[in-house]
Amino acid sequence: MWYNASKFGLMLLVVFCCSCNRNEKKGDSPQVFKGLYSFGPESKSFKNCDDPHEYWVADSSAQLELKYSQMNFEKPYEPVYIEVEGNKIASKDDGMGSEYDSTLVVKKVLKITKEIPQDLCN
Structure with missing residues (x-):
């Protein structure tokens, strides 16, 4: 009985390690992105503070657009500072x-604020 239990435990360990390595190879582990996000009827964009690129945003967290709309802007496309976990993919x-x-x-919203830090995002 003990032999079968330890064999089962070893199999679980091997499966767990294999699945971890597979995720690392794909680059699926989320990164933290900090920058400016704007949202409106025809555009959802993110300007990374660390580089000059602008990205389209897909909100798989279902929280970013919700939190943005709860800020009650008078007009669309007002930029806000965000910190999110996510992945970059080809458009x-x-x-x-x-x-x-x-x-x-975007997989997870860490921070969203109307206050844009001048030292991070000029």
């Missing part, structure tokens, strides 16, 4: 967001 060839090279897929 689609057609449709909304196709004019951007990359898309930021």
Whole structure:
């Protein structure tokens, strides 16, 4: 009985390690992005504070757009500072967001504020 239990535990360990390595190879582990986000009827964009690129935004967290809209701006596309966990992927060839090279897929919202830190994002 003990032999079967330890064999089962070893199998679980091997499966767990294999799945971890597979995720690392794909680059699926989210990164933290800090920058300016603006949202409106025809555009969802993110300007990274660390580089000059602008990205289309896909909100898989279902929280970013909600929190932005709860800020009650009088007009769309007002920039806010955000810190999010997510991944960059290539943008689609057609449709909304196709004019951007990359898309930021937001997985988790860490921070969103109307106060834009001048020392981080000029």
